[in-house]
Amino acid sequence: MSDDTTRIAAKDLLGTMKSVKAQGYRFVGITARDTGERMELLYHLDLDFALHTYRVDVPYALAVPSVTSIYFCALVYENEIKDQFGLEFEGLALDFEGRYLMDQEVTSFPLRHPKTIPAKGGE
């Protein structure tokens, strides 16, 4: 998977997304992973059947810039990550406040690493 993956910094995320959208890339989705030390976000994009992934490392406490102002469709993926990992997105077009898939009674983030999981909120 390494040959079609580019690692970028969180501060370059919006600029990169603007650039790939101008090139005609279709937004495919975001995969989030808790490494145990930080969060890793994989932004998947497609152009003429070629899938390219941008990999962004973010600390748990950092609010990631939302890409919904560029790709509106990212709202379903960002809300899901917020639900399941407790990661905040800054400028999210439609914010379900952690209740996109999760019920009101759920007070933890089910896909966060157990050792780093807080009951609610950041670090």
Added chain:
Amino acid sequence: MATVIPFGPQHPVLPEPIHLKLVVEDEVVQQAVPALGFVHRGLESLVDVRDFHQMVQVTERVCGICSMIHAAVYCQCIEELMGVEIPPRGAMLRVVWSELHRLHSHLLWLGLAADAFGFEALFMQSMRIREIIMDVMEKTAGNRVIISVNVVGGVRRDLDSEQQKWILAQLDRVQTGLQRISSAFLNEYTVQQRSKGIGALNRDKALELGAVGPTLRGSGVAQDIRMLGYGGYSELEFEPVVEQGGDSYSRMKVRLREAFQSIALVRQALGKLPEGEIAVKVKGRPEGEVIQRVEQPRGELLYYVRGSGKKNLDRLRIRTPTNANIAPLLAMIPGCELADVPVIVLSIDPCISCTER
């Protein structure tokens, strides 16, 4: 004055629960805000308690319509990670069952669409034809929906020549039945009135909003992941079905034509079914990360799998086609009549259990 009308989660045209808050002025919808979470099961997190072999059964249960395709792409991921090449016969048998799943999924959708149009006789006919495919599933795999034919390394059931002949005969019956009802779907006044020009999404908007599957192809984009030639598809002749209208009628037409295409693909696959083993024995544990994409009846399905040499995977991520088609749906609804909302929602063929996992 704007009024907010709740649509769903229980609604006569919805087979699964999704809720939309519809902001309407008079009878015209101004905005739709979705709410999900009614059938979320947390299946991705089961990698912590089920090993990578057991996860085949879990992924089959992501969707009750295209269960076989979920398990097939999951196995593809693990096989890629472990460097396993499955026998050509196993790969082609996966195509046969995948296309049978697409066929019964599209027939189910055609029936539900007819029901949404208020055309009950057409619903009955669609379901009657679909039943033939369900019988094929039962006879070849022992089950109607969750057929459990996939294992890491291939498939667990073979089709002998008698079964192949019988399947081809059943496909003839399905084709005849589909031909009989096609003109009702394509030319009937009621169907056209309820679907033409309804829920329009142009090509650029469909691409911008990340639409997939018949929703994307109904807007004139020739993108079908089967064109990548994964599994046995590389051996088959195949052209994506594309319609230019971008409305509910075009999306219906894509699915109707794809049903015929699936019949042709099963015939081709059985005609080219190689001799040999159907599976290889797999040793070891998956290590590394991989992304695989396949074409599900509703569109592109993406699986991300990461393993670290343990029996449990580190991460399984499932991006289903309905998830991708939610943003396009929100763009289709504003400006439509309130009475058209059920048809538009149905036109993306929403699979909510898939979406929420």
